[in-house]
Each structure stands twice: as C-alpha cells, then as structure tokens.
Amino acid sequence: MKPTRLPVTQRNFASDVLAITQRRSRHGETAIKGFLLACATVSVVTTVGIILSLLGPAVQFFREVSLWEYLTGKDWAPLLDPGTYGIRPLLVGTLVITAIAILVSVPLGLGAAIYLSEYASLRSRRILKPMLELLAGIPTVVYGFFALTFVTPNLLQRFWPFGTEPDIYNALSAGLVMGIMILPTMASLSEDALAAVPVALRAGSLALGANRFQTTMKVILPAALSGLVAASVLAISRAIGETMIVTIAAGGQPNLTLDARQGMQTMTSFIANTGMGDLAQGSNEYRTIFAVGMTLFVLTLLLNLFSSHMVRRFREVYE
Amino acid sequence: MSSITVPVAVPSSDLLRDVSSSSVFELRGVNVHYGTHLAVSDVSVDIAEHQITAFIGPSGCGKSTLLRCFNRTNDLIVGATVSGLVRYHGINLYGPDVDAIELRRRIGMVFQKPNPFPKSIFDNVAFGPRVTGMAKRDLNDWVEVCLRRAALWDEVKDKLKQSGLSLSGGQQQRLCIARAIAVRPDVILMDEPCSALDPIATARIEELMIELREEFTIVIVTHNMQQAARISNRTAFFGVDVSEVGVRRGVLIEEGATYDLFTKPRQTRTEEYITGRFG
Amino acid sequence: MTDINAANSAPIIDLRTSKQHPARLADRLLPTITRACVAIGLLVLATLVVQVFVEGWPRLSLDVITKFPARKAEMAGARSAFFGTIWVIGFTAALCIPIGVGAAVYMEELADNNRWWNRLIEVNVQNLAAVPSIVYGILGLSFLVRGLGLGQTVIAGALTLTLMVLPTVIIASREAIKAVPSSLRQASIGLGATQLQTIGRVVLPAATPGIATGVILALSRAIGEAAPLILIGGLTYIKFSPTGPSSAFTVLPIQIFNWISRPQEEFRTLAAAAIVVLLGILLVLNSLAIWIRNHARRNA
Numbered sequence: 001m002k003p004t005r006l007p008v009t010q011r012n013f014a015s016d017v018l019a020i021t022q023r024r025s026r027h028g029e030t031a032i033k034g035f036l037l038a039c040a041t042v043s044v045v046t047t048v049g050i051i052l053s054l055l056g057p058a059v060q061f062f063r064e065v066s067l068w069e070y071l072t073g074k075d076w077a078p079l080l081d082p083g084t085y086g087i088r089p090l091l092v093g094t095l096v097i098t099a100i101a102i103l104v105s106v107p108l109g110l111g112a113a114i115y116l117s118e119y120a121s122l123r124s125r126r127i128l129k130p131m132l133e134l135l136a137g138i139p140t141v142v143y144g145f146f147a148l149t150f151v152t153p154n155l156l157q158r159f160w161p162f163g164t165e166p167d168i169y170n171a172l173s174a175g176l177v178m179g180i181m182i183l184p185t186m187a188s189l190s191e192d193a194l195a196a197v198p199v200a201l202r203a204g205s206l207a208l209g210a211n212r213f214q215t216t217m218k219v220i221l222p223a224a225l226s227g228l229v230a231a232s233v234l235a236i237s238r239a240i241g242e243t244m245i246v247t248i249a250a251g252g253q254p255n256l257t258l259d260a261r262q263g264m265q266t267m268t269s270f271i272a273n274t275g276m277g278d279l280a281q282g283s284n285e286y287r288t289i290f291a292v293g294m295t296l297f298v299l300t301l302l303l304n305l306f307s308s309h310m311v312r313r314f315r316e317v318y319e
Numbered sequence: 320m321s322s323i324t325v326p327v328a329v330p331s332s333d334l335l336r337d338v339s340s341s342s343v344f345e346l347r348g349v350n351v352h353y354g355t356h357l358a359v360s361d362v363s364v365d366i367a368e369h370q371i372t373a374f375i376g377p378s379g380c381g382k383s384t385l386l387r388c389f390n391r392t393n394d395l396i397v398g399a400t401v402s403g404l405v406r407y408h409g410i411n412l413y414g415p416d417v418d419a420i421e422l423r424r425r426i427g428m429v430f431q432k433p434n435p436f437p438k439s440i441f442d443n444v445a446f447g448p449r450v451t452g453m454a455k456r457d458l459n460d461w462v463e464v465c466l467r468r469a470a471l472w473d474e475v476k477d478k479l480k481q482s483g484l485s486l487s488g489g490q491q492q493r494l495c496i497a498r499a500i501a502v503r504p505d506v507i508l509m510d511e512p513c514s515a516l517d518p519i520a521t522a523r524i525e526e527l528m529i530e531l532r533e534e535f536t537i538v539i540v541t542h543n544m545q546q547a548a549r550i551s552n553r554t555a556f557f558g559v560d561v562s563e564v565g566v567r568r569g570v571l572i573e574e575g576a577t578y579d580l581f582t583k584p585r586q587t588r589t590e591e592y593i594t595g596r597f598g
Numbered sequence: 599m600t601d602i603n604a605a606n607s608a609p610i611i612d613l614r615t616s617k618q619h620p621a622r623l624a625d626r627l628l629p630t631i632t633r634a635c636v637a638i639g640l641l642v643l644a645t646l647v648v649q650v651f652v653e654g655w656p657r658l659s660l661d662v663i664t665k666f667p668a669r670k671a672e673m674a675g676a677r678s679a680f681f682g683t684i685w686v687i688g689f690t691a692a693l694c695i696p697i698g699v700g701a702a703v704y705m706e707e708l709a710d711n712n713r714w715w716n717r718l719i720e721v722n723v724q725n726l727a728a729v730p731s732i733v734y735g736i737l738g739l740s741f742l743v744r745g746l747g748l749g750q751t752v753i754a755g756a757l758t759l760t761l762m763v764l765p766t767v768i769i770a771s772r773e774a775i776k777a778v779p780s781s782l783r784q785a786s787i788g789l790g791a792t793q794l795q796t797i798g799r800v801v802l803p804a805a806t807p808g809i810a811t812g813v814i815l816a817l818s819r820a821i822g823e824a825a826p827l828i829l830i831g832g833l834t835y836i837k838f839s840p841t842g843p844s845s846a847f848t849v850l851p852i853q854i855f856n857w858i859s860r861p862q863e864e865f866r867t868l869a870a871a872a873i874v875v876l877l878g879i880l881l882v883l884n885s886l887a888i889w890i891r892n893h894a895r896r897n898a
Binding site for chain 3: 390392437438
C-alpha cells in the first residue's frame with residue numbers, strides 16, 4: 001500500500017551532523033574541470049602554433065631574401081632561377097580585388113542594413129534576413145565557378161562598353177563576386193551598429209522636424225560611425241583572406257597592374273597554387289608559402305585588432 | 320507603550336500555541352555585506368523546529384538576504400560576506416569543515432518565481448534524488464510520494480512525462496515544492512513563494528505549508544503581513560535603519576510568537592507597520 | 599475694435615513643406631534605394647543557383663556520387679570526394695564538439711575573468727575567428743602533415759578543420775549557455791547539486807538547441823572549405839574512398855575546383871553537377887538546424 005504521506009521520520013541528527021562536517025572529496029570533479037580548462041587552452045595553443053609554424057620558415061626565408069627586396073621588388077617569380085621575390089605584384093593584386101569587393105559590399109550592405117532596420121516590416125525582415133544570410137553560406141568554390149563561367153563571359157565580356165574587354169581571368173569578376181559574398185556580413189554588422197544607436201536620438205531628430213532621410217544621414221549614420229567602420233574593416237579583412245574565388249576567377253599569374261580587366265595573383269591564391277604542388281621541404285620556394293602567409297596573417301591580425309578596438313569604442317559610448 | 324489599535328490581521332487561535340521546541344537555527348550577531356554595503360546588520364534570532372517562522376518587513380530590509388544565509392547561497396554572490404554566528408543543529412554553518420553541498424540537501428529552497436527545470440514533471444522531482452544517488456528502482460514510488468505530499472499528484476499523475484513548464488503558475492510552484500522535499504530536507508526556506516501567484520493558488524500553497532509543518536521546519540519571507548498572520552507560528556519583523564549620513568542597513572526590530580507580535584507588539588515601529596501606517 | 603483687426607491680420611502658418619525641397623525627394627527615394635540593395639543581393643543569389651543548375655543539368659544523376667574520377671569526363675564522378683567529405687567532416691565533428699563545448703563551459707561557468715590567463719583565452723578565441731582559412735592550412739601543413747608526421751591523411755585534414763571551426767563553435771556555445779536563466783542554476787544548487795552536476799544536468803541540456811545550431815553552422819562552413827585542405831594534400835588524384843583516418847583523401851570542394859581547372863567543357867558540366875550535390879548537402883544540414891531551433895522553441 002503506497003503511503004500517502006511521507007512517514008514522519010525520526011531524524012538521527014548525530015549522523016546527520018557527522019555527514020555535514022565530513023567534507024566529501026570529489027576527485028572526479030577536479031579531473032573534469034582540468035579537462036575543460038585544457039579544451040579552452042587549445043585556442044591559445046592554436047595561436048602559438050600558427051605563429052611558430054609561420055615564424056620559423058619565414059625567418060629562414062628572410063635570411064636568403066632581403067626584406068627590402070621583398071617589400072619593394074616589382075617582380076614575383078620564385079620558381080625562376082634565380083628567383084625574384086618582390087611581393088608587390090601579390091600585394092597589388094590583393095589590393096585591387098579587395099577594393100572592388102569593398103566598393104560593392106559596403107554600400108550594398110549598408111543599404112540593406114538601413115532597409116532592414118528602418119523600413120522593412122517585421123514579417124519581411126524575418127524572411128529577407130535569412131535569405132541574405134544564405135549568401136554567406138555558399139561555398140567559395142561555387143562563387144569562383146559563378147565568376148568564371150557566368151559573370152566573366154556573359155556579363156563582363158558580352159556587355160563591356162568601351163575599350164578592350166576583360167580577359168577570361170580578370171580581377172573585376174573576382175572582386176564583384178567577392179563583394180556579394182561579403183554583403184550579408186556587412187549588412188549584419190551594420191545593422192547591429194545602427195541598432196545600437198539609442199532610440200532617443202532618432203526620436204529627438206524626428207521631433208525637430210527632420211524627415212527620415214535627414215535623420216538617417218545626419219543623425220544615425222554619424223552616431224553609428226565607429227561601428228560601421230568596424231564592420232567595413234572586418235569586411236576588408238575577410239576579402240584579403242579569401243582564397244578560392246580569386247584562385248579560380250583571377251588566374252594564377254602575378255601581374256603588377258591596377259587594370260582590373262587583367263588577371264592577377266593575390267597572396268592567398270599564390271599560397272594555394274604553390275601548395276597544390278609538391279615542394280621540397282627545405283627549398284626557398286617552399287618557404288615562400290610561409291613568408292607570404294606571415295604577411296597575410298599579420299595584415300589580417302592588425303585589421304581585426306583595429307576593428308575590435310572600434311567596436312569596443314562604440315559600445316562604450318552607449319553604455 | 321501607546322494604546323493598541325485594532326490590528327489589520329487577526330491570527331487564528333490555534334496558532335496561539337508557540338511550542339517552545341528545540342531550535343533548528345541559532346543566529347547571533349549576523350551581518351551580511353555586499354561589498355561595502357551592509358545589507359543585514361547584527362541579527363540574532365532562533366528558528367524553532369516544526370514551526371513556520373515568517374520574516375516580514377518593508378522592501379530593502381534584508382529579509383531575503385538573511386534567508387540566503389541559512390543555506391549559504393550567499394556564497395554564490397560575488398562580493399557577499401557573512402559574519403557572525405549561524406548555527407544549524409548546533410554546528411557552525413560557516414565553519415571550515417562544512418560541505419555546502421551536503422548542507423543544501425538538508426535545507427531546501429523555494430523561490431519567488433517558480434523555476435521548474437525544462438524537463439518532464441517526473442524528471443523535475445527526480446532530479447535531486449538522482450543527483451544524490453538514490454537507487455533507480457525506488458525512484459518511481461518516491462516521486463509519487465513527494466507529489467502527493469505537495470498536493471499535486473492528482474493533477475499530474477497522468478502526465479508525468481510532460482514538461483514541467485506546461486503547468487499553471489500555482490502548479491509549477493507546488494512542483495518546485497515537491498522537488499525540494501524529494502531530497503528529504505529538514506528545513507524548507509521560502510522566499511516570497513506566493514507573490515507571483517493568484518489568490519486561489521496562494522491559498523492552496525498556504526494550506527500546503529501548514530500541512531508540511533508537521534514534517535519540516537519552514538522559514539518564509541513574505542511582504543504580505545496577512546499571510547504571515549495566517550500561517551506562521553513565529554514572526555520576525557525587519558526594518559531599515561538610516562544613519563545621519565544616509566547609509567541604509569537592515570535590522571531586526573522585533574521577533575516573537577505571531578499572535579503576540581500582531582496583538583501586542585512591543586516596538587512602535589512594529590505597530591506602525593502592521594497597522595499599515597507605513598511600509 | 600483693434601483687437602479684432604489684430605486677430606484678422608495674424609500670419610497664417612503654412613505647414614505644407616515645399617515639394618521641391620531636396621531632402622524631401624531624397625526621403626522618398628531612400629526606401630527604394632535601400633530596398634534595391636537587398637534586391638541586388640537576392641537577385642545574384644537566385645542567378646547563381648539557377649545558373650549552376652542549368653549548367654549541371656546534363657550530368658545531374660546518381661553517377662556523380664557513384665563514379666570515381668577519371669580522365670574522360672563521361673566516366674567520371676565524385677565518389678571519392680563525396681565519401682572523403684563525409685569522413686573528414688565526421689572526424690571534424692567528433693573533435694570540435696567536445697573541445698568546443700568544453701571550452702565554452704569553462705569560459706562561461708568556471709573561469710574567473712579577473713585572471714589574466716582567462717582573458718588571454720578569450721582574446722585568442724576572438725582573434726582566431728577572423729584568421730583566413732588558408733593560414734589554418736599552413737598551420738596544418740607545417741605541424742600536422744610534416745611536423746607530427748600525420749601525412750596527407752583524413753585525420754590531418756580533420757584536425758586542421760577542427761582548429762578552424764573551433765572559435766565559431768565556442769562562440770555559439772557560449773551564447774547558448776549564457777542564455778540559460780540563472781534561476782535554473784539557483785534551483786539546482788539549492789537542491790544540493792554540485793557545480794558540475796548543475797552544468798551537466800541542467801545548463802547543457804537547456805543550451806543544447808543553441809549549441810547544436812552553432813555546431814551545424816560551423817560544420818557547414820567546414821564542408822565548403824577547400825583552401826586549407828588543398829595545402830593538406832587533398833588535391834591529389836584520388837580514385838578510392840577513404841577507409842580510415844590514415845587514408846589519403848579528397849573532398850567535394852577540391853574535386854569541384856579540380857574540374858573547373860580543366861579546359862574541357864564536359865568537366866565544367868561535371869563541376870556544376872557536383873556543386874549541386876554540395877549545395878544539397880548544405881541544404882539538408884541547415885534545414886536540420888532550423889528544425890532544431892523550432893523544435894526547441896516549442897518545448898520551452
């Protein structure tokens with residue numbers, strides 16, 4: 001017969017007291033906590049690993065090749081004998097494509113962010129935002145394919161208005177497609193920056209008789225400026241670090257030019273192209289991967305630090 | 320003292336019996352600091368066994384803070400320090416040998432807003448016993464016993480697998496009570512358990528508390544004087560002292576058998592509070 | 599008398615704005631312009647998907663995943679790459695989930711943020727999230743393939759990808775853990791559970807939908823990545839599916855890249871068909887994430 005009430009237990013407080021004052025040691029718990037700390041430390045180990053893996057060969061590289069030649073030389077031909085190791089063609093290639101990507105993604109991303117935060121209804125926002133996010137989820141090889149097989153032949157080459165049309169491998173196509181790839185990131189971060197502006201500022205501006213355009217341009221954008229700059233810097237960083245689109249669509253020839261109709265090689269596509277083959281481990285050609293990789297890592301690290309600094313600055317202003 | 324005005328709440332006469340039983344808790348000179356702010360100042364009070372003791376008083380007087388000293392959940396608040404003596408069955412709760420986790424098995428807590436886990440009703444009640452190592456085959460019976468004791472069994476017996484969050488507010492709070500008693504504590508601390516509930520649910524829980532008194536010792540913090548008058552054996556009235564420089568601290572003003580405190584309060588401030596002249 | 603005259607000659611306030619005011623015009627155009635920004639993005643998305651389908655249509659059949667790569671396009675398929683992806687991503691998931699969730703639990707529940715060690719960990723996770731994927735490839739090449747001697751194998755690829763997606767998993771898991779209300783933790787502690795019991799039996803079960811969504815997002819990114827694995831040696835001509843962690847391997851994105859690099863038109867078509875398969879996998883994975891998110895919301 002199941003009892004309906006808890007039996008009124010005779011508590012033996014002596015034994016209870018003893019249980020309280022004997023601290024139960026929980027060894028298992030310490031081990032688990034140690035494991036968790038180890039998991040967290042993996043991140044530190046990774047950073048150290050990246051730096052070490054780049055530093056060693058890079059230092060050896062710079063013993064053979066002077067830093068001066070590396071930074072100022074105009075020719076990049078490591079496989080020649082003797083090789084030339086001026087990184088400028090790769091830097092300029094990266095720069096040109098990144099610039100095009102930014103010219104596409106920043107205005108479009110900002111515009112999309114303004115639309116989603118100021119004008120879109122809640123329902124359309126709930127549909128449009130995830131759809132834009134899809135753009136970020138498409139693998140970069142697919143973008144590269146699209147740039148090479150659709151954008152270049154059907155758009156750029158067919159409708160080119162003046163002068164010589166772009167080559168089959170060109171920087172413009174890669175830059176445009178990369179811009180679209182970065183667009184959702186830019187839109188999302190810009191939206192966060194815009195949303196961080198206090199409602200009171202917007203209300204105050206409208207109350208003074210400004211319309212929405214004036215409010216957005218003269219009050220909200222300036223107030224969100226550091227957040228927007230942070231977003232743009234992050235977009236630049238992503239564009240610099242992107243590999244497959246440029247490898248597929250911009251070709252594999254270093255080319256020191258600002259003409260986006262030509263193909264060029266970026267730092268990332270150089271690393272990818274070189275890494276595809278098998279290189280003797282001690283050779284200088286092998287070490288070029290690390291030298292260029294180090295340049296890339298330092299560049300993106302600086303950009304990211306700058307970006308987080310800007311984010312922290314705009315968060316402080318409003319908290 | 321000045322003439323006594325008619326109190327707002329008249330406690331029922333069966334609560335007259337203040338059975339002077341042994342003390343479960345003895346507090347002597349307890350202070351609680353949050354950083355530099357003194358939330359509770361120099362409190363000395365005894366909590367008697369198998370009784371309901373109510374802590375009443377205006378907001379900000381440290382009642383909940385003091386309650387948390389009993390099961391050492393103040394330990395979890397960064398910057399909180401407790402000084403003075405807190406004895407539980409004669410043991411110093413804050414002594415070096417005391418295992419706070421064992422302690423919390425013996426001193427249960429029910430919170431202001433019902434907080435069942437997002438698990439099934441069964442798993443909510445079984446959580447404590449599982450964590451403290453109860454055998455699996457006893458679990459089914461034990462969960463039923465606890466749910467009956469919390470006056471919830473009949474309402475949930477056919478839906479034990481459903482989420483605890485699917486219950487109404489009052490049912491959720493009774494579930495939390497069942498969950499608390501499932502670890503077989505001897506004390507149940509309740510921090511304004513009915514303030515988030517409607518009057519009917521409140522009445523059911525007050526009934527339940529009076530039943531549970533036979534088995535457990537109950538300390539309840541409440542901002543509802545009438546509730547204290549209805550169900551408690553002893554009442555402690557807290558207030559806020561403001562110094563000349565504006566520093567506020569919580570103090571114990573008066574403590575005694577509920578009937579006495581409400582009909583013949585010894586302090587003016589007590590009288591003023593219970594007659595509703597302030598707070 | 600003068601009063602009435604004065605009232606009659608009071609100025610009339612005209613609240614109509616001048617329709618030619620430039621700001622007014624801009625105000626009417628702004629929603630359209632910004633809506634166009636969104637439209638452009640979506641238009642490109644649609645064009646891309648359609649183009650890929652159209653290009654790949656002639657070769658869209660089960661052959662794509664049942665046939666091995668070959669010199670002649672009609673006989674080629676991406677079978678080795680398809681299973682290679684499954685093997686590599688399988689190992690990646692098995693590694694990044696415990697390490698990532700473990701790190702997140704440590705950072706959210708156990709770490710005291712006043713100590714420099716914990717702040718260093720936090721800064722590291724933030725920075726690693728933004729490192730280009732190819733740098734992870736260099737790390738893998740240097741330490742795993744050559745340094746530890748793992749060679750150009752599935753496990754080297756999986757470890758590399760794990761390191762790459764770990765920051766994403768950590769950040770998403772932290773958010774999910776942070777979102778668990780503290781009242782649940784208090785209830786658990788009040789019942790006499792230890793901190794680890796609370797984490798294991800209350801916090802993590804409640805945070806699971808958020809963590810699962812984050813993991814799926816991270817794995818989606820890993821599935822589509824070619825750059826780091828190229829350096830790990832995934833580009834070799836592989837005519838067999840992996841049989842274990844020390845097998846050589848290739849993955850779908852790399853196979854696609856390989857076919858794109860060939861001049862023949864038929865390989866382009868094959869590449870497009872493989873892209874459709876890749877997008878299909880991602881679609882399934884992300885639908886799973888959405889289902890998990892909705893299912894959790896119903897249960898809350």
